[in-house]
Amino acid sequence: MKRKYFGTNGIRGVVGKLITPDFVSRISSAIASYMLDKGTMVIGSDSRLSSPSLKEIVISSFLAQGIEVIDLGIVPTPLVQFAVSYLQADMGLVVTASHNPPEFNGLKVIDSDGIEIDIVKQKGIEETFEAETYQDGKTETNKNITKMNLIPEYINQIVGLVDVDLIQKKKLTAVVDGGNAVGSLVTPYVLRNLGIRVVSVNCQLDGKFPGRGVEPDPRKLRVMGYAANQVKADFSVGHDGDADRAIFGDEKGKIYFGDKSIALFESWILQNSDNKQFVTPVSSSLAVVDIAENLGGSVTWTPVGCIYVSRKMIANNCILGGEENGGLFYAPHQSVRDGMMAAALMGNILAESQSTLSDLISELPQYYQAKEKIKCSNNLKELVMEDIKTNVQADEIISIDGVKLIFSDSWILIRPSGTEPIFRIFVEAKSKEKVEILLQDSLKLVAEAIQKYQQ
Numbered sequence: 001m002k003r004k005y006f007g008t009n010g011i012r013g014v015v016g017k018l019i020t021p022d023f024v025s026r027i028s029s030a031i032a033s034y035m036l037d038k039g040t041m042v043i044g045s046d047s048r049l050s051s052p053s054l055k056e057i058v059i060s061s062f063l064a065q066g067i068e069v070i071d072l073g074i075v076p077t078p079l080v081q082f083a084v085s086y087l088q089a090d091m092g093l094v095v096t097a098s099h100n101p102p103e104f105n106g107l108k109v110i111d112s113d114g115i116e117i118d119i120v121k122q123k124g125i126e127e128t129f130e131a132e133t134y135q136d137g138k139t140e141t142n143k144n145i146t147k148m149n150l151i152p153e154y155i156n157q158i159v160g161l162v163d164v165d166l167i168q169k170k171k172l173t174a175v176v177d178g179g180n181a182v183g184s185l186v187t188p189y190v191l192r193n194l195g196i197r198v199v200s201v202n203c204q205l206d207g208k209f210p211g212r213g214v215e216p217d218p219r220k221l222r223v224m225g226y227a228a229n230q231v232k233a234d235f236s237v238g239h240d241g242d243a244d245r246a247i248f249g250d251e252k253g254k255i256y257f258g259d260k261s262i263a264l265f266e267s268w269i270l271q272n273s274d275n276k277q278f279v280t281p282v283s284s285s286l287a288v289v290d291i292a293e294n295l296g297g298s299v300t301w302t303p304v305g306c307i308y309v310s311r312k313m314i315a316n317n318c319i320l321g322g323e324e325n326g327g328l329f330y331a332p333h334q335s336v337r338d339g340m341m342a343a344a345l346m347g348n349i350l351a352e353s354q355s356t357l358s359d360l361i362s363e364l365p366q367y368y369q370a371k372e373k374i375k376c377s378n379n380l381k382e383l384v385m386e387d388i389k390t391n392v393q394a395d396e397i398i399s400i401d402g403v404k405l406i407f408s409d410s411w412i413l414i415r416p417s418g419t420e421p422i423f424r425i426f427v428e429a430k431s432k433e434k435v436e437i438l439l440q441d442s443l444k445l446v447a448e449a450i451q452k453y454q455q
Helices: 023-033 051-064 078-085 121-129 151-159 164-170 187-193 220-229 256-270 287-294 306-315 340-350 357-362 376-391 432-453
Strands: 010-014 040-045 068-074 091-095 104-110 145-149 171-177 196-200 235-240 246-251 277-281 297-303 320-321 328-330 334-337 368-375 396-399 403-406 411-416 420-427
Touching: 010 121, 010 287, 023 051, 023 068, 023 091, 023 104, 023 121, 023 277, 023 287, 023 396, 040 051, 051 068, 051 091, 051 104, 068 078, 078 104, 078 151, 078 340, 104 121, 121 171, 121 297, 121 403, 151 187, 151 340, 164 246, 164 340, 164 396, 164 403, 171 187, 171 220, 171 340, 187 196, 187 340, 196 220, 196 334, 220 235, 235 328, 246 256, 246 334, 246 340, 256 277, 256 320, 256 357, 277 287, 277 306, 306 320, 306 334, 340 368, 368 432, 376 403, 420 432
Parallel strands: 040 068, 040 091, 068 145, 171 196, 171 235, 277 297, 277 320
Antiparallel strands: 010 104, 091 104, 235 246, 320 328, 328 334, 368 420, 396 403, 403 411, 411 420
């Protein structure tokens, strides 16, 4: 279902271009009109320079339609999702652009169950917006805004889901890199409540994100890794701009991509769960399949996007899901990505284990990966995808999001981008040599299909 404004995670754009006061006023009025006739909305924002003014515009739009507003202030996205369920609100909204650069901002719309709204509702909001069948945000109203601090309640729920006594006895040390963003307001306090000594890096809020940028790419977390090595930390954790993701590093200072940490969580958490399904997008490593099979469980694949993981977890009553970008979904807390919950669970794993994090990672099934992209005009994408589907062979083919070709010890994923005129190609294998061969074969396959349909 094609959408004009909503992407994989909400609406995002450059402030002053797509994200203008007028656009935010009108789209938030459309959201209010489509989502609620009456009721309560919970709102929060990240630490971007543009977020306070944009949040006020959103609040005005909802108040104008007679909707009660609870303002949580500057908080992580998972805390807003927690608040929707905790307060039994009708919906939530976060002013954030997550991991995008500081010149971006946007809106994430949360449904009454604490999960981002599905594509059908996204499309409905866009249709309401385009048809202008909504009340604008300039009408006077007598409704009041309730300001609320739910950080203590949120921290208490996370702390209550891990073994505090065991963690305290282990006397762990952790480095937290907040990326000058909202994870700085919560993660250090969660870990300290667990008796973990915390060393903070980039934990001063700054909407320009000057420390290492807002994207927790392992290649940008070298200071975090250096600090972990210098203070002899047991682990380190870095967040993105709204702290729904967590990237981890070990005691030696090495930082890992998210596929390693979610595989570790899968291995440790599902061994004690009755439901051993691990829910994950098709872009995830075969390591999660190896782990699930060793536990007597299985992997449930979804399209790429946290909404799909969350909805599938609820539908199948699953305890755990994960994304290779560092998103961990832990259902006893909430079936959404939550970087703070992930940090606490990592502390729990290391308290239970007699091994270091580097040793635990080395024991996981080892695969090599590569990613590439190739230009393709949007009007050719469907033709190219159909051509690839009918002209490839593999042990297993999954076509719920692009085409994933699975072989005994490798896979190829070819996905059309939803936001750019490109195809993204992911490959994984047991050796670097095999990865390079698969990548070149895949690029050739896609290039030939594109050429076939170009005029």
